[in-house]
Amino acid sequence: MDAPERIAVVGAGAVGLTVAHDVATAGARVTVFERDAPGAGMTGRAAGICYDAYAEDIDVSVADRAMTRIRSLSGTDEFVFHETPYVFLARDGDDAAVSALEEAVERMQVHGREVSTVTGDELADRFPIRTDDVALAGVAENAGWADPTAYVDLFVGKCEDAGVEFRVGDSVSIRADPPGVAIDDVVTARFDAVVVAAGVHSRRLLADAGYPIALKPYRVQALVGACDYRGPTVYDATNESYLRPHLVGVLAGDGVEPVEADPDEWDETADDWFVRDSLDAVRHRTETDPAVERAWAGLCGATPDRNPLVGAVADGVYVAAGWHGHGFMWAPAMGALLAGEIRDTDGVSVPDQFDPKRFDGDESFTVVEGMTLDDDS
Ligand SMILES: Cc1cc2nc3c(=O)[nH]c(=O)nc-3n(C[C@H](O)[C@H](O)[C@H](O)COP(=O)(O)OP(=O)(O)OC[C@H]3O[C@@H](n4cnc5c(N)ncnc54)[C@H](O)[C@@H]3O)c2cc1C
Secondary structure (H helix, E strand, C coil): CCCCCEEEEECCCHHHHHHHHHHHHCCCEEEEEECCCCCCCCHHHCCCEEECCCCCHHHHHHHHHHHHHHHHHCCECCECCEECCEEEEEECCCHHHHHHHHHHHHHHHHCCCCEEEECHHHHHHHCCCCCCCEEEEEEECCEEECCHHHHHHHHHHHHHHCCCEEEECCCEEEEECCEEEEECCEEEEECCEEEECCHHHHHHHHHHCCCCCCCEEEEEEEEEEECCCCCCEEEECCCCEEEEEECCEEEEEEEEECCCCECCECCCCCCHHHHHHHHHHHHHHHCCCCEEEEEEEEEEEECCCCCCEEEEEECCEEEEECCCCCHHHHHHHHHHHHHHHHCCCCCCCCCHHHCHHHCCCCCCCCCCCCCCCCCCC
């Protein structure tokens, strides 16, 4: 079969924009459909943390590709990747987290990651963070953060340069046979392929077209506080919270609710308990006293095996969703891989492990957060 020439992408988040750009530069005519504004979905709410601290082959190869690309983009059009080590730690008394951390670091090292374990004292020698409660920490050197909104702006520009058409302002539905996009039930134009990169809305869009996928949204929260913090990104495995430096001080998050959320009806404001607990965690770890500038909630997408759903669900209908909180850092790689698969580029395709058809779409499964130190981290 010939590579599709006319491609519709639904969703202008980090993933949709990257796929759109990459298929357009490979020669396709591309239209992006976005109901709100580019980046207005979860990309605009992301913390922007990136790292390669993975312990499985497949994750490592995606992360390698993503980190190389994100660095190559840094410095262009206001987009900056801030090199910042990623510290993940277990506190005194949390033996389960300590052994999970040891195992995870060992497996990361087997996969050639630049990751080491350090004691609390060693951590204190290197970074300006409090460590007297740290039993053991891992330090991943190949890590950093970027502003997801700047990534969106960069890729909107790159898409426009590559001739991508944007249709913004309508919530669309999709058709499978033949592939198409409809606004108010009226099919817009003929496409050879449709890519659904609608984040947590992808399940409903595809289910309505007859292709259910195994995706569950779950709610997470974050805040930005003004203070003077110049340390690393820190993930505390004992209380499952994270923080990273931010231009005004610190960005902190946790608040994972491991229950399914309704993508059309959820609370976008941060909970009081989350703000209180996050501030406590930041004060404790950074020994600063941040003033909250902004706090918010968002949704991430879970799958039964914590791998994303990327690839064809039917002839000419593709999905890219289910990132478990890693969709921003993986977008530069997954966009390229999916574009390669769609355009049938030699040697560039999505790993089989991410095939969305590995699930029927009606599985019952428990939501597990993405940033953990257990066997699949
Ligand atoms: C608080 C928080 C912190 C996070 N931190 C990180 C992090 O540090 N690192 C990381 O890698 N990831 C992080 N994530 C996860 C990350 O935000 C997502 O994985 C990523 O943004 C997914 O991008 P996307 O393009 O798939 O989806 P989205 O950015 O949600 O884009 C989907 C787009 O589709 C549009 N859309 C939906 N339905 C329709 C329709 N019917 N018609 C037209 N358009 C439609 C939406 O408006 C939206 O713009 C975080 C998420 C949250 C909420």
